[in-house]
Amino acid sequence: MTIKDFLFAVINFVILFGALFLITRKMIVRMFKERKEKIAQDLEQSHQADLESQRLSTDVAQARDQARQQEDALLAETRAQVERSSREAEKLRTEEADALRRNAIQTEKQLRSQMHGQVSAQVIRQVASQAGETLKTSTFAPERQALVERYIEQVKEVVAAMPSDILNMNELKKLNISIASPEPLTDEEMKKVTQILCETFLSVRNEVDDGLVGGVRMQVGDTVYDGTLAHQLDRLSQEVEFNSRMDDQEELSVLESIREKLSGTDNSIDVYQTGKVISVSDGICHVSGLADVMAGEMLEFEGSLRGMVMDLDKNNVGVVLLGDFSTIQEGDTVRRTGHIIEVPVGEAMCGRVVDALGRPVDGKGPIQNDGFRAVESPAPSVLHRQGVTVPLQTGIKAIDALVPIGRGQRELIIGDRQTGKTAIALDTIVNQKGKGVHCIYVAIGQKESTVANVVRKLTELGAMDYTTVVCASASEPAPMLYIAPYAGAAIGEYFMYKGKDVLIVYDDLSKQAAAYREISLLLQRPPGREAYPGDVFYLHSRLLERAARLDEASGGGSMTALPIIETQAGDISAYIPTNVISITDGQIFLETGLFHSGTRPAINVGLSVSRVGGAAQVPAMKQVAGRLRTDLAQYRELASFAQFGSDLDASTQATLLRGQHMTELLKQDQFAARAVEDQVIAIFAANEGYADDVDLADMPRFEREAVEYVKQAMPELVDTICAGKKIPADMLDKLRETLKSFKETF
Structure with a gap:
């Protein structure tokens, strides 16, 4: 590679680098600036995070202190609540114990009273039995003879021909008369008795019954003239058994009770009518005799059973049995009481549970009644109503x-x-x-x-x-x-x-x-x-x-x-x-x-x-509820027809809406009685349409709050309703304004 080529390459590189620098300088500057700003922002956020961490640490410490304080307060409150609960539980236990103690005392008194009566009755029966055996001895023969003579003298005053006896005399031309005594009557005694009866009665005979102890019992048709000692002792036993003792006599001993009963026994002749049971089934029995009995009269059967006369036939009477009749048998003796069936009445009947004869069944002891009243009484006259x-x-x-x-x-x-x-x-x-x-x-x-x-x-x-x-x-x-x-x-x-x-x-x-x-x-x-x-x-x-x-x-x-x-x-x-x-x-x-x-x-x-x-x-209720029945009846009728179609006019829809709200208003839970003034206010509000836009689920709350609001705002309205007066027109206008203002806050 020559120097020329090398220089040319260097120049090209410089030119290319300069061009790239010029092109990317702004971008690089902006990138570094953004990076710097981001780093500064991150540093600021880190600083804020440190501050927030410090603040959170402070808050955590404060929260920990508050939690500790709340824990201490809660523990203190819990201890106080436990102490209060303990005191209340102790008080409740004490009250329950007192109630149990009172109930136990009352039960003990009742049991003592019942046992006292039962023991008295048993002792009386035993004394009567022993007295009967003793009086049969020869030692008391003069007294028995005197009793017969006294009976003959007294029977003159009480013997009479009953209506049934007269009917028998007219039909049969004869009336059987039996005279029972523990020993045969002498000829002189029979002569005296016959002289008393010969003007009216025939066929007199003397029957000997040593169970009578002393005295004489004479039966003329169905009527019995009883002056025997056995009868007096039997009535004495029944009186002790059936009659409740007075409260101030509960502490008397059995011996004093017997002495009291014996001292009250008289020697007069007891006149009554008897009959015989001829059939009994399913609470109904037929009794022969008792020709003079009254419809609705109470009869006495052997034991504690009572009956009421329902049917009067020529030869027998139909009687309904008021109690357990499992012990009644054919041939048992039935006695007239002479009075219509009746129940005890009086102020003491309040708070008690009694049976159909007025006898208590709640275990609270006898009832101190003020008297008796016949169960069948005539209704008040028209003139007295x-x-x-x-x-x-x-x-x-x-x-x-x-x-x-x-x-x-x-x-x-x-x-x-x-x-x-x-x-x-x-x-x-x-x-x-x-x-x-x-x-x-x-x-x-x-x-x-x-x-x-x-x-x-x-x-x-x-x-x-x-x-x-x-x-x-x-x-x-x-x-x-x-x-x-x-x-x-x-x-x-x-x-x-x-x-x-x-x-x-x-x-x-x-x-x-x-x-x-x-x-x-x-x-x-x-x-x-x-x-x-x-x-x-x-x-x-x-x-x-x-x-x-x-x-x-x-x-x-x-x-x-x-x-x-x-x-x-x-x-x-x-x-x-x-x-x-x-x-x-x-x-x-x-x-x-x-x-x-x-x-x-x-x-x-x-x-x-x-x-x-x-x-x-009350006039106010009559005033506001006058058209309520008509509106509800119209609503029920429209509701039945509305089920078959959905195209209803505005008037029908308004009637249905009003009826739904009124029906919801009239719903009421058991034992949630409403005072008459509350009823008047609630019905007036619904009638006037103030509840038409209230959800049906909110109707109970609307009623409750509306009544309270009106009663606080218009106390004179409550006085007017309770006084039995009509609501004046101006008060009605004020009531509408009050309900309108309530509706704005509901």
């Missing part, structure tokens, strides 16, 4: 607004099983707390567990203090189910005729009608429609007619009846439902479909009615 004008608030919006109930009214609750009939009745009872209304709940043919749950719930809510529960459970004989409603009505009438207000619930009368049908068929009465006897209408009419509101001259009391009827598959045209509907002043019909769809109470507005109407509503 007054109209139903005073509302009886149930606390249920759908009822108080649509089918109001007044004091003295008879409002039927009807529907299929498991539709909430009992729930409405219990809600009504609970809502009477503090309102001076005595409540009676008659459970007919229900399970004992169901009745126990009802009593427990009423006790928890404080409603048993003014409530009496009459229980005729499903395990009891049909006669007990039959008379239970009448017994409840008799207990309620005691308060009504004293000028007080009473609410009575019959749950339910369908089972009473079935029990009456069973009794009638066993008594061989001719069956009618659905095998019910012909007087089944009278069965319920004479019961429900006893509910009334008395005028001021008769005390001004009232008894409101809520009978319950169970239907089959919603058939309200069956025999018993139609009968009771025709007797009552309206009905609340509960529908199964509504219940299962979540509408509770499941009241069918179209079939439910109150024949008292607005007379049983």
Whole structure:
């Protein structure tokens, strides 16, 4: 390579390098500048990261300190909570122990009382038996002779011809008279007795029965004139066994009790009529004799069993047995009591659970009643009644607004099983707390567990203090189910005729009608429609007619009846439902479909009615709920047609929307009663359309908050409603403005 070529190559390289330098200089400068800026930015970020790390370290330290402080505070609070819980648990244990101790003391007293009565009865029976054996000895022969002579002298005053004896004399021209005594009467004694009876009676004979101990017992037809020692000792034993002792005598010894009973025994002649059991089956028996017995009279059987006369035939009477009849046999003696079947009544019945005869079944000891009242009593006269004008608030919006109930009214609750009939009745009872209304709940043919749950719930809510529960459970004989409603009505009438207000619930009368049908068929009465006897209408009419509101001259009391009827598959045209509907002043019909769809109470507005109407509503409720029934009925009708088409005009859509919100507003949980002023405010707000744009799920909150807002803003409105006055027009305008301002904040 020559020098020329070398120089040429060098020159070319220099030229090429210069050209490249000129071309890439700006790019290189920019690249180095960007790199420098990036390095500076990275350095700045690194510095910021260091600062952030320091700040985070500080925050972590602070958080650690705060966590330690919170931990210490939490531990301290936990210790305090544990101490409070321990104190509360100790207090609760102490209260439970005190309650158990009180229950144990009460149970011990009850057991002592029961044992005292049982021991007294046993000792009395043993003493009576020993006394009878002792009095049979020859030592007491003069006393026995004196007893016979005294009987002959006294029988002149008491012997008389009964109507049945006169009938037998007219038909048979003869009447058998037997005179029983432990020893044969002398000729002189028989002559004296015959002289007393010869004017009327024939065929007198003397029967010797050494079991009579002393004295004489004479039977004329069915009537017994008993002056024997054996009878007096037997009645003494029964009195100790069946009569409850007074509270101030509970500490008496058995010996003092016997001495007390013996000192009260008199030697007068006991006059009564007897009969003989000729057949018994399924709680029904037929008794011969007892020709003068009354319909509905209580009879005494051997032991503690009682019966009620239902049928009067020429040769025998039909009796329903009120209790366990397994010990009754053919040939047993039956004794008349002389009075219609009755139950104990009084203030002490409040808070107690009793059976159909008024006997306590709650284990709280005997009831100190104020007297007795016949279960079958006549209804108040038309002249002593007054109209139903005073509302009886149930606390249920759908009822108080649509089918109001007044004091003295008879409002039927009807529907299929498991539709909430009992729930409405219990809600009504609970809502009477503090309102001076005595409540009676008659459970007919229900399970004992169901009745126990009802009593427990009423006790928890404080409603048993003014409530009496009459229980005729499903395990009891049909006669007990039959008379239970009448017994409840008799207990309620005691308060009504004293000028007080009473609410009575019959749950339910369908089972009473079935029990009456069973009794009638066993008594061989001719069956009618659905095998019910012909007087089944009278069965319920004479019961429900006893509910009334008395005028001021008769005390001004009232008894409101809520009978319950169970239907089959919603058939309200069956025999018993139609009968009771025709007797009552309206009905609340509960529908199964509504219940299962979540509408509770499941009241069918179209079939439910109150024949008292607005007379049983407070004026404010009548004012705001006047068109509610019509609107709901129109909504139900449109809702059924709207299912078949989607092209609806604006008016129909507005009606459906209003109906949906109103239906949602009327829903209510059990035992969640609403005061009447709260109901008026809520219904007015929904009627005026303030809830139309509220979500259905928010309706309970809307109701609750709207009522509270209005009550705080307008206390005078609450006073007006509670005073039973209509709401003035200016107050209605103010209420609209108040609801409008509430709606802006909702």
